[in-house]
Amino acid sequence: xxxxxxxxxxxxxxxxxxxxxxxxxxxxxxxxxxxxxxxxxxxxxxxxxxxxxxxxxxxxxxxxxxxxxxxxxxxxxxxxxxxxxxxxxxxxxxxxxxxxxxxxxxxxxxxxxxxxxxxxxxxxxxxxxxxxxxxxxxxx
Amino acid sequence: xxxxxxxxxxxxxxxxxxxxxxxxxxxxxxxxxxxxxxxxxxxxxxxxxxxxxxxxxxxxxxxxxxxxxxxxxxxxxxxxxxxxxxxxxxxxxxxxxxxxxxxxxxxxxxxxxxxxxxxxxxxxxxxxxxxxxxxxxxxxxxxxxxxxxxxxxxxxxxxxxxxxxxxxxxxxxxxxxxxxxxxxxxxxxxxxxxxxxxxxxxxxxxxxxxxxxxxxxxxxxxxxxxxxxxxxxxxxxxxxxxxxxxxxxxxxxxxxxxxxxxxxxxxxxxxxxxxxxxxxxxxxxxxxxxxxxxxxxxxxxxxxxxxxxxxxxxxxxxxxxxxxxxxxxxxxxxxxxxxxxxxxxxxxxxxxxxxxxxxxxxxxxxxxxxxxxxxxxxxxxxxxxxxxxxxxxxxxxxxxxxxxxxxxxxxxxxxxxxxxxxxxxxxxxxxxxxxxxxxxxxxxxxxxxxxxxxxxxxxxxxxxxxxxxx
Numbered sequence: 001x002x003x004x005x006x007x008x009x010x011x012x013x014x015x016x017x018x019x020x021x022x023x024x025x026x027x028x029x030x031x032x033x034x035x036x037x038x039x040x041x042x043x044x045x046x047x048x049x050x051x052x053x054x055x056x057x058x059x060x061x062x063x064x065x066x067x068x069x070x071x072x073x074x075x076x077x078x079x080x081x082x083x084x085x086x087x088x089x090x091x092x093x094x095x096x097x098x099x100x101x102x103x104x105x106x107x108x109x110x111x112x113x114x115x116x117x118x119x120x121x122x123x124x125x126x127x128x129x130x131x132x133x134x135x136x137x138x139x140x
Numbered sequence: 141x142x143x144x145x146x147x148x149x150x151x152x153x154x155x156x157x158x159x160x161x162x163x164x165x166x167x168x169x170x171x172x173x174x175x176x177x178x179x180x181x182x183x184x185x186x187x188x189x190x191x192x193x194x195x196x197x198x199x200x201x202x203x204x205x206x207x208x209x210x211x212x213x214x215x216x217x218x219x220x221x222x223x224x225x226x227x228x229x230x231x232x233x234x235x236x237x238x239x240x241x242x243x244x245x246x247x248x249x250x251x252x253x254x255x256x257x258x259x260x261x262x263x264x265x266x267x268x269x270x271x272x273x274x275x276x277x278x279x280x281x282x283x284x285x286x287x288x289x290x291x292x293x294x295x296x297x298x299x300x301x302x303x304x305x306x307x308x309x310x311x312x313x314x315x316x317x318x319x320x321x322x323x324x325x326x327x328x329x330x331x332x333x334x335x336x337x338x339x340x341x342x343x344x345x346x347x348x349x350x351x352x353x354x355x356x357x358x359x360x361x362x363x364x365x366x367x368x369x370x371x372x373x374x375x376x377x378x379x380x381x382x383x384x385x386x387x388x389x390x391x392x393x394x395x396x397x398x399x400x401x402x403x404x405x406x407x408x409x410x411x412x413x414x415x416x417x418x419x420x421x422x423x424x425x426x427x428x429x430x431x432x433x434x435x436x437x438x439x440x441x442x443x444x445x446x447x448x449x450x451x452x453x454x455x456x457x458x459x460x461x462x463x464x465x466x467x468x469x470x471x472x473x474x475x476x477x478x479x480x481x482x483x484x485x486x487x488x489x490x491x492x493x494x495x496x497x498x499x500x501x502x503x504x505x506x507x508x509x510x511x512x513x514x515x516x517x518x519x520x521x522x523x524x525x526x527x528x529x530x531x532x533x534x535x536x537x538x539x540x541x542x543x544x545x546x547x548x549x550x551x552x553x554x555x556x557x558x559x560x561x562x563x564x565x566x567x568x569x570x571x572x573x574x575x576x577x578x579x580x581x582x583x584x585x586x587x588x589x590x591x592x593x594x595x596x597x598x599x600x601x602x603x604x605x606x607x608x609x610x
Contacts, residue, residue, distance in 0.1 A: 003507060005502070005506050005509065007509075013340075020423070023423070024419055024423075027419075027422070029505060031290070031490075031492060031493075032492055032493060032494050032501065032505060032533070033494065033498060033501045033502055033505050034490060034493040034494075034495070034497070034498045034501045035498070037291075037293045037488065039290035040293065041293045041422065044422060044423050047262055047422055048423045048425075067502070068497060068503075069498055069502050108231075121303075138397070140498075
């Protein structure tokens, strides 16, 4: 038996109608796996926020989800503009989302703060002009 | 009572084994096995979608017949507001209520009257429990059942109040006992239901130990006789109705919420929409909502599968009817608050888990992913499961096999046929092991024949029929 299951998701840029598909797929898999409702909730929210961020800020990208029986690792990699000031971006309510996106109800500045709040571990690796990779971990 | 009791049933005789119901079922609870549909009782939420979609009318709801009135010394009809929406040009609910008396009921107690008490209790709950908002309406039993099996994170949001039909039954039973002096078991509290979901509620309620409703009739069954009685009642019947706008509005989507005097609500109807809202709620996509009203049927209760009128036409009729009604006519009496509250918690039933333990489920999830790579991904339904993924899950649960997939079988037949032709040419070329190879070839041909039989069976053809056409 393999002790890790990996899923890959391509996130398309600028397509809000599809944003959230990857996180809801992971959510349904975790439920079938019998993961605790609390862990499912954390993964669903953290990953959804990350997915939306990739659509808004980074022309999409790729999400890799590694599931083991004791933790769920989500790696969100994009080739977007990078985050110039992580501390600022982590502040609740801070957002650089364009007006067009805000008019859709996104861009409340809670993306990164929620990702941090709902994951047990989070690392951000960002290079201006090259892209951002965020690794989040949720313990089961 | 069985916690997975169901009122939606299959009539095997009528079932043709087509794939309409398996495709439409919102919880993927139906499989076609051996040419007949089977409903998985743990997955089913009694929403009635399969009854709606079955072209052969092989799905039906179980409910009681009018004759049950004879079993009691005194009967009380509980008409729901959705019943009032079924008639043309109805201006006065008293016509319906008096017609019910004429049909043989000894008394009527409007569900909409009890609904006004539930609205009152809900308003109080919303203001006293800001930490538990948004509260999700628990009036639709299918929605509560759906949350119980699929949305464990939202169970704390369920409004812990009895649905109006239950409150009506409790009050009607009390009233009847006081009035007649009869024992409770001599009194029949009889609900006239728009849907199978409420039949299920009565037999196996959530939120309370047992229901005070004794029997459930279907609107569509009563309809013709009720119409006749309504004509006999005439235009100026005695006034017996006790509900107003708030109560009657409960019959349509958004009606329950409109009685809460807040704009911060969401009302969704139709089971697919309900599921989308629940998914989004789980991801915390909504903020500042106080109340979420969800109805499994399109249009709300007026869209129930046991009603006769088109749900949207019914909605218009209901609006017209309530136009000149007072806002509310029933109010909470001292001590009645407790009757409205749930007395039993609802617990998560993880029926969709792939295995018994997390380790087993994890291993099976892995197997599902591997199987999905082998299956064609067409979601054709020929295997009897709604999607390739559902088949893969059935296989890992041990409820189906790979060869249930027709494409998988066809591929196998092709491979075997190629093998036979290779062996045949070896034999022709005078191979030394010709005899052995001939035996193997015969085996392969038998297997081809077997697998063709399986394919025939899947396509609904009997072995004899296909022979006949040879």
